[in-house]
Amino acid sequence: MENLAFQGLVGLSLAMYLWLIAAGLTIVFGVLGILNFAHGSLFMLGGYFAFTFYGLLGINFWLSILLSLVGVAFIGLLMERFFLRHIYHLDVPYQLLLTFGFILIFDDAVKMTWGGVFMIPPMPDFFTGAVLLFGRPFPIYNLFIIGAGIGVAIGLWLILERTWWGRIMRASASDREMAGAIGVNIPMLFTTVFMFGAALAALGGALSTPVRVVAPGIGTAVIIQAFVVTVIGGLGNLKGAFFGAVIVGVLTAYGILLFPIFELFIIFVVMAVVLLLKPEGLFGE
Amino acid sequence: MTELLRTEGLRKAFGHFTAVDGVSIHFTADALTSIIGPNGAGKTTLINLLTGSLPVDSGKIFFKGREITTIPTDERVKRGMGRSFQIMNIFPMLTVFKNIQLPVLSHLHKSLKFLSRIEAHRDAIEEVERILGEVGLWEKRDMVGGELSHGDQRLLEMGIAIASKPELCFLDEPTSGMNPVERVKILENIKKLSQRQTTFVIVEHDMDVVFSLSDRIVVMHRGGIIADGKPSEIKENQNVKEVYLGEELT
């Protein structure tokens, strides 16, 4: 019993990374109407940048995270401004193909810059160690992640409900033409929202570096999980993204514990079940 | 006076806004009906409910005596319904010929045939030629749908709608955006076709069209029906005049 509770916490911390990516994915889809296949690559870049700053260059951990957010947001700016913007009018398949092309580019670009081997980032000093939970040592860093994830959830809620920018995002998500008609600068909004989504993914990547390896290919591994989260939770709403992430994270952790061979497969089975019973997702419309 | 379609207390709301509020109406086979009303009256929503494009919140729909309230659109079409769209909805990448060929093949139950060449189905081809002749698009049969002029696309819209030989066909603003010449063409087509087996129900804003075609006019306002009768009766109706506040009904 204690084992299960402990593993549940492990799953919860895993869920937070998924939540960060899924949140960015959902926001970008909700406002721009684009499903960014390369979102996982932005996660990966966030990880690489953060690792480079604090692992290789010795910069302060918090500053590194901030810098990696800025870096990836800038990449997001380039992507949206010079590429995505020109294909909004095209059919859905073309948008998917374009962002898919970016996955290929980022994967190799990362190999070219950092080499193809995976690297193990160090854990910052103030986070080493563990607390005893349910009779077993639980890494402090994972507690921090859980806190950070919940913090982001609250922060996002505040932004969307209480700020002017957030309200415009919500308005544009439900009716783009109307928003344009009342004077919202749509191109500017799209760019900033895309950058924001990219920053969220990068945050996930940056925060995950001390506990994961940094390697090319984690981008795609993570986008698959983000998609599963989105299908289970429902595309286009943040509540679904959060709870979907929790479900997938916890189930993955239990899978590793109880069915180690098929742990990946379990998530897909759950996704298939959700598709059969409630196709629009657990929280979708 | 065969009753084709009947509704009982049809209701549809979007959040706090009730688009269709307890509409009970019926359509018979012998009369061409126009549905008119100011913007937002619920006309298109009603059509969407009747054709299955939107699910009803409450109420029932009966078509040719059988309940169809929850039946999907393609099934309703197979039973004899048809529709043209207010916003252009043709097959833009197909030629005019193929635009018509598609519903014709479907009507002949041949759409699942995957091992025979399309050209081999002579009966379908002859039917397509006939329809193209009727709507007057024969010369443009090899043009791609998306390249047609607005008026021609509307003609094509109608062609697609009647290709399935519907008994009850809804036309949603069939003459919108057309110049007078094109408008005459469409009206002639509607008149010609309604003399055969198709009963038309038309949503329109153009009062000339409405009064020249209709045997019966239904007036909607705020989700409900406020008047229903012969054109002469509607012209005199006090409620209708108020609703159209100052507008000339001819």
Added chain:
Amino acid sequence: MIGRNGKIPILLLVALIVFLFLLPYVAGKYVMYMTMHILVLSVFALGFNVLLGYTGLLSFGQAGFYACGAYGCAKMLLVIPSLLPGVICGVLFAGIIALILGFLCIRHTRIYFAMLTLCFGMMIYSLAWKWRTMTGGDDGLVGIPRAPLEIPGIFSINMSSLGNYYYFVLIVCLLAIMLLYRIVNSPFGLTLQGIRDSESRIAFAGISVKNYRLIAFTIAGLYAGLAGALLPPLENTVTPPVAHWTHSAEPVLATLLGGIHTFAGPIAGAFLFYVIKDIIVRFTEYWLICLGAIVVALVMGLPGGVVSIFEKRLVPWIRLRFAQGGRR
């Protein structure tokens, strides 16, 4: 598409087929090997394009069905060393899995569909990788025989020479391509295009969209399975990477390169894909970034693919030349 009034002159087509049949006599093993891969990718990509170009659905998981075909064929060959049962088993297995997964995928919007195909494709990959007892895990299945093509009691053709297997692959692929050509030019094919153009409109033509999409999905799965089933006798092994999404990218790219909106696009694209890959790999190991850049360039600049250039410029030029030449 073919024929005097069509877009590709029939003479060109006949010449190409004759050339392919004569290939083993004029070229070495490497070219035969390459050509087989191009033929297999053509079949793979043509199936994929039934979904994209004809039905408007973008699938990123076709490699999963390719893998079903490959593993299905391999498992059968390890039990019964006979070519036909192996290939048929692979194709059928892929088709059944496509039917089941298709049922889950096609009921959704195009965006959900793309996500789901990616996820299910990787699900098959994870199974291939982890299920050691069935699939050999990341070592895969080895020692797969290039079994003879035989009908017991009637004939048996030995396949150990590359030339013989080449003819088998060539004939099977040509038949598959011809069959698909017939399918897309049938009433069914026209209906698929209507679904692609306007889902709302086609419901009013009395068409139940889901059923047709499911059939299209299954056809794509069967063709991916056929492509995969031709692989094990050639390579004698099957490993998990055949199910990975990067392999799903190959038919996507081939189709983009060659053109989504024509029948022959994916075939031309398959040829271009291998040519380009061959060239790029000589200069750099960073093959993916070039591929990605090509995809981005194509989407931004040339959605019609290479075949559209072919149709608009080359074919009229060819026809003009022959007309002026006067000799037939």
